[in-house]
Amino acid sequence: MIPVKGYAAQDPQTDLAPWSFERREVGPHDVQFDILFCGVCHSDLHQIKNDWFPGIFPMVPGHEIVGRIVKVGDHVKNFKVGDLAGTGCMVDSCQVCENCKQDLEQYCLEGSTQTYNSYERDGKTPTYGGYSNSIVVREEFVLHISEKLDLAATAPLLCAGITTYSPLRHWKVGKGHKLAVLGLGGLGHMAVKFGVAFGAEVTVLSTSPKKEEDAKKLGAHHFVVTTDPEQIKAATGTFDFILDTVSAEHDFNMYLSLLRTDGTMICVGVPSEPAKIAAFSLLGGRKSLAGSGIGGIAETQEMLDFCAEHGIVSDIEMIDIKDITKSYERMEKGDVRYRFVIDMATL
Numbered sequence: 153m154i155p156v157k158g159y160a161a162q163d164p165q166t167d168l169a170p171w172s173f174e175r176r177e178v179g180p181h182d183v184q185f186d187i188l189f190c191g192v193c194h195s196d197l198h199q200i201k202n203d204w205f206p207g208i209f210p211m212v213p214g215h216e217i218v219g220r221i222v223k224v225g226d227h228v229k230n231f232k233v234g235d236l237a238g239t240g241c242m243v244d245s246c247q248v249c250e251n252c253k254q255d256l257e258q259y260c261l262e263g264s265t266q267t268y269n270s271y272e273r274d275g276k277t278p279t280y281g282g283y284s285n286s287i288v289v290r291e292e293f294v295l296h297i298s299e300k301l302d303l304a305a306t307a308p309l310l311c312a313g314i315t316t317y318s319p320l321r322h323w324k325v326g327k328g329h330k331l332a333v334l335g336l337g338g339l340g341h342m343a344v345k346f347g348v349a350f351g352a353e354v355t356v357l358s359t360s361p362k363k364e365e366d367a368k369k370l371g372a373h374h375f376v377v378t379t380d381p382e383q384i385k386a387a388t389g390t391f392d393f394i395l396d397t398v399s400a401e402h403d404f405n406m407y408l409s410l411l412r413t414d415g416t417m418i419c420v421g422v423p424s425e426p427a428k429i430a431a432f433s434l435l436g437g438r439k440s441l442a443g444s445g446i447g448g449i450a451e452t453q454e455m456l457d458f459c460a461e462h463g464i465v466s467d468i469e470m471i472d473i474k475d476i477t478k479s480y481e482r483m484e485k486g487d488v489r490y491r492f493v494i495d496m497a498t499l
């Protein structure tokens with residue numbers, strides 16, 4: 153076994169603290185890489201607090217992982233020692249079901265293995281995430297990371313990036329479309345960058361008027377303060393798509409009213425409580441309410457390659473791992489521009 157240092161929550165009531173654990177030896181199809189940076193996703197906080205479902209403890213969060221390869225198994229074909237590598241939200245899946253065969257491992261019918269707070273395919277070995285100094289992942293779930301991009305700012309692409317890239321590609325959002333991005337946080341700021349890169353006319357919907365300047369700097373064409381009834385009235389019935397990145401409670405019916413006929417609202421944020429949706433919000437104007445979860449491995453690689461080609465990374469604030477709890481508090485208040493990334497040299 154490989155000894156690893158990390159930060160873990162021992163139970164949902166306790167803050168993250170240093171914890172040592174072991175990872176499996178590098179198998180013939182495995183890649184081991186030293187973790188250099190790991191992004192801090194809102195779902196890390198939701199999971200250590202058991203907001204969604206009872207978690208597996210001790211829990212080492214982190215699924216926006218980048219680093220450099222230190223060992224590869226004998227049968228590994230596509231990676232070599234010294235390469236940069238990344239891993240996102242999944243580290244395995246059944247590989248044979250209908251969805252896996254179509255590069256949709258995130259929707260594996262057997263359930264994909266999450267990078268942390270999950271079990272390996274044996275159903276009993278817990279997985280531990282990227283708030284740690286090294287990880288072993290089977291080759292099929294390792295991503296190539298370009299040397300051209302800032303490495304720390306690349307980490308959030310593995311979750312925030314693919315989570316917003318995948319639905320925009322699936323619904324073919326681009327030129328001629330009016331796209332509204334609801335919420336300007338870790339996910340939202342990436343959605344703005346991709347929406348603009350794909351040629352859409354992008355509006356940011358936010359409760360915070362203070363974010364207007366930033367939204368414009370990120371490339372957004374318009375900004376709507378959602379607490380201003382006049383601005384909401386003017387935006388009603390105008391958007392082809394709304395990408396909803398908000399993980400706090402919000403009124404879906406109000407946002408659905410901003411769609412034009414045949415418009416689609418796509419949820420990628422995960423509030424802790426179920427939303428109440430009136431059928432009238434959908435049938436008046438034949439609207440669709442949809443959801444999308446991360447992306448498959450092939451699409452994640454496509455997104456990373458697109459970002460390398462177009463110079464797209466996340467806007468980040470680097471933190472020391474000792475400040476993780478303080479950073480969570482700031483993240484909950486929306487006080488981060490726009491993603492915390494842990495410098496793993498501080499572990």
Ligand SMILES: [Zn+2]
Pocket residue numbers: 193194195196215241311312
């Ligand atoms: Zn995430």
Ligand SMILES: [Zn+2]
Pocket residue numbers: 245246247248249250251252253257259260261262263
């Ligand atoms: Zn599968």
